[in-house]
Amino acid sequence: MTPRSSALDVDVELGRPGFALSVALRVEPGEVLAVLGPNGSGKSTLLGVLAGLLRPDRGRVVLGGRTLTDAGRGAHVPPHRRGVGLLAQQPLLFPHLTAEANVAFGPRARGVPRRAAREIARRWLSEVDVLELADRRPAELSGGQAQRVAVARALAAEPDLVLLDEPFAALDVDAAPALRAVLGRVLRAGGRTALVVTHDPLDALVLSDRLVVLDAGVVVEAGPTRQVLARPRTAFTARIAGLELVAGVAAPTGLRAPDGAVLAGHREPGLVDGVPAVAVFPPRAVAVHRERPNGSPRNVFPVVLAGLEPRADVVRLRAAAAPGGPGWAEGLSADVTPAAVADLGLEPGLPVWFAVKATEVTLCPAPGETVSAR
Numbered sequence: 578m579t580p581r582s583s584a585l586d587v588d589v590e591l592g593r594p595g596f597a598l599s600v601a602l603r604v605e606p607g608e609v610l611a612v613l614g615p616n617g618s619g620k621s622t623l624l625g626v627l628a629g630l631l632r633p634d635r636g637r638v639v640l641g642g643r644t645l646t647d648a649g650r651g652a653h654v655p656p657h658r659r660g661v662g663l664l665a666q667q668p669l670l671f672p673h674l675t676a677e678a679n680v681a682f683g684p685r686a687r688g689v690p691r692r693a694a695r696e697i698a699r700r701w702l703s704e705v706d707v708l709e710l711a712d713r714r715p716a717e718l719s720g721g722q723a724q725r726v727a728v729a730r731a732l733a734a735e736p737d738l739v740l741l742d743e744p745f746a747a748l749d750v751d752a753a754p755a756l757r758a759v760l761g762r763v764l765r766a767g768g769r770t771a772l773v774v775t776h777d778p779l780d781a782l783v784l785s786d787r788l789v790v791l792d793a794g795v796v797v798e799a800g801p802t803r804q805v806l807a808r809p810r811t812a813f814t815a816r817i818a819g820l821e822l823v824a825g826v827a828a829p830t831g832l833r834a835p836d837g838a839v840l841a842g843h844r845e846p847g848l849v850d851g852v853p854a855v856a857v858f859p860p861r862a863v864a865v866h867r868e869r870p871n872g873s874p875r876n877v878f879p880v881v882l883a884g885l886e887p888r889a890d891v892v893r894l895r896a897a898a899a900p901g902g903p904g905w906a907e908g909l910s911a912d913v914t915p916a917a918v919a920d921l922g923l924e925p926g927l928p929v930w931f932a933v934k935a936t937e938v939t940l941c942p943a944p945g946e947t948v949s950a951r
């Protein structure tokens with residue numbers, strides 16, 4: 578389980594009728610980069626170029642100083658020699674092999690003797706919490722279990738770069754958060770250089786240090802994940818981010834914000850008290866009141882309305898910090914119906930209360946804070 582940390586440098590162009598990918602990016606050794614973007618923006622095409630399944634028209638892919646692709650020189654290392662591990666949406670395990678033999682496959686292919694490969698496989702199965710399933714075949718595993726075995730298999734091969742293609746897309750809502758936590762842990766512990774393609778901003782938040790947003794084949798935004806999602810520079814990113822964020826530290830009762838206020842929420846598996854964390858919720862989960870509400874478990878805080886923007890079927894309210902209220906409320910949004918705006922007589926400058934049900938808030942670690950030194 579030697580950590581492998583290689584930098585990835587990509588500068589490629591690939592054209593198709595009606596579509597052009599033109600991407601330059603660098604992933605630092607041990608860094609996890611998320612690639613977010615809508616359907617057809619080129620995410621899978623980029624992964625295909627990195628994995629060696631597609632040849633770009635122009636440019637280079639360099640991993641840990643090795644040139645994997647150089648279109649100008651016609652150089653192209655084939656997929657299985659790249660030191661690149663791909664975790665696809667479907668686990669793609671060998672059906673006739675046990676979980677253990679599936680994971681041992683990579684080490685065996687590298688020439689590791691049988692017993693040692695078996696030990697490596699068992700270590701990785703234990704790492705992803707499925708050691709007790711070592712003797713089962715893929716048909717005897719649930720989707721979530723099979724995907725854990727696939728994670729173990731990808732990492733046991735000691736790739737210099739891990740590519741994750743929507744790794745939770747095929748899982749049900751219960752299995753996805755647990756696997757997300759496991760992946761976050763093993764990628765970080767191993768200091769892996771990784772690139773994760775996803776539609777889901779929550780995946781990006783839990784797994785990645787940095788984020789790029791692709792649209793129509795080009796990078797439209799890039800930066801530390803939390804910063805990009807919390808303060809999107811383009812309306813496009815704001816729309817896909819679609820999340821409100823409060824940063825703080827994980828505490829037994831929730832997220833402790835810098836002013837000491839605690840936001841209650843649903844904890845992502847693996848969240849450890851005392852680490853930097855974020856509370857995340859969609860603006861539609863925020864209810865607005867003229868008077869302080871009582872009752873069901875809610876996170877309630879005073880704000881001043883800074884602006885009202887009509888959207889498709891809602892009005893987005895922008896908050897400013899209220900005098901004496903929490904500073905972290907500055908810039909938060911609430912989506913309410915036009916009827917609620919009229920009923921409550923909402924207008925800029927009005928002091929109101931925002932209330933968010935704890936069940937609508939997700940508490941997750943803020944990896945960008947803990948992992949990346951930059």
Ligand SMILES: Nc1ncnc2c1ncn2[C@@H]1O[C@H](COP(=O)(O)OP(=O)(O)OP(=O)(O)O)[C@@H](O)[C@H]1O
Pocket residue numbers: 593595596614615616617618619620621622623
């Ligand atoms: N094999 C192919 N042949 C021709 N065009 C393709 C092929 N695969 C993808 N495309 C086109 O290339 C563009 C980029 O597709 P790509 O699959 O990379 O997008 P994506 O961001 O991964 O989308 P999604 O989120 O839907 O998977 C799209 O216009 C798509 O229609």
